[in-house]
Amino acid sequence: DAGVTQSPTHLIKTRGQQVTLRCSPKSGHDTxxxxxxxxxxxxxxxxxxxxxxxxxxxxxxxxxxxHQFPNYSSExxxxxxxxxxxALYLCASSLSGRLRDGYTFxxxxxxxxx
Amino acid sequence: xxxxxxxxxxxxxxxxxFLTINCTYTATGYPSLFWYVQYPGEGLQLLLKATxxxxxxxNKGFEATYRKETTxxxxxxxxxxxSDSAVYFCALLHSGNTGKLIFGQGTTLQVKP
Numbered sequence: 638d639a640g641v642t643q644s645p646t647h648l649i650k651t652r653g654q655q656v657t658l659r660c661s662p663k664s665g666h667d668t669x670x671x672x673x674x675x676x677x678x679x680x681x682x683x684x685x686x687x688x689x690x691x692x693x694x695x696x697x698x699x700x701x702x703x704h705q706f707p708n709y710s711s712e713x714x715x716x717x718x719x720x721x722x723x724a725l726y727l728c729a730s731s732l733s734g735r736l737r738d739g740y741t742f743x744x745x746x747x748x749x750x751x
Numbered sequence: 752x753x754x755x756x757x758x759x760x761x762x763x764x765x766x767x768x769f770l771t772i773n774c775t776y777t778a779t780g781y782p783s784l785f786w787y788v789q790y791p792g793e794g795l796q797l798l799l800k801a802t803x804x805x806x807x808x809x810n811k812g813f814e815a816t817y818r819k820e821t822t823x824x825x826x827x828x829x830x831x832x833x834s835d836s837a838v839y840f841c842a843l844l845h846s847g848n849t850g851k852l853i854f855g856q857g858t859t860l861q862v863k864p
Contacts (some may be wrong), residue, residue: 670850
């Protein structure tokens with residue numbers, strides 16, 4: 638049973654560019670959340686998608702946007718990249734109504750902005 | 752707002768030593784509490800969880816008890832192995848089921864042979 642799959646694993650972008658990260662949730666899960674993990678820090682919540690809509694959003698600017706598709710997969714888009722956006726981006730999936738069971742995380746996408 | 756505070760690391764232990772990683776939280780209501788582990792170059796793996804006061808979560812020899820009176824969820828293991836070397840994160844999920852996990856800053860554990 639495949640867990641959460643993220644692509645690409647590593648990415649280098651130039652300041653000002655735009656980037657799209659992709660996530661396929663664990664089979665049977667319908668809710669996808671995105672987190673940003675800076676080096677040496679705990680993950681910070683970006684937003685959560687359910688039924689193709691953003692259900693909740695953390696304290697991130699509008700440069701961060703997302704999408705969920707009918708098959709529950711999701712994309713994270715970041716526009717006008719800043720050096721401070723360099724981080725590990727983690728996707729986590731869960732089943733709505735069973736959030737207390739915990740989330741399954743992917744291995745992440747390491748984004749470096751130069 | 753809700754928050755999680757973990758003991759600062761790194762924690763360095765010899766193999767077979769006893770492990771405690773402290774975690775305290777601030778939250779209204781009755782959050783669910785989790786410990787996640789992150790091995791080098793990987794994402795987070797759920798280690799254990801507890802959803803109500805006095806619950807004890809356990810997995811792979813690790814244990815943590817949800818203490819509402821002290822707002823704590825300390826992680827313990829009786830005998831650590833080199834393979835336990837990783838970063839450990841304490842996290843809470845608010846009782847309002849908002850879906851947002853709030854993490855501590857992480858504690859690095861290094862176990863030496």
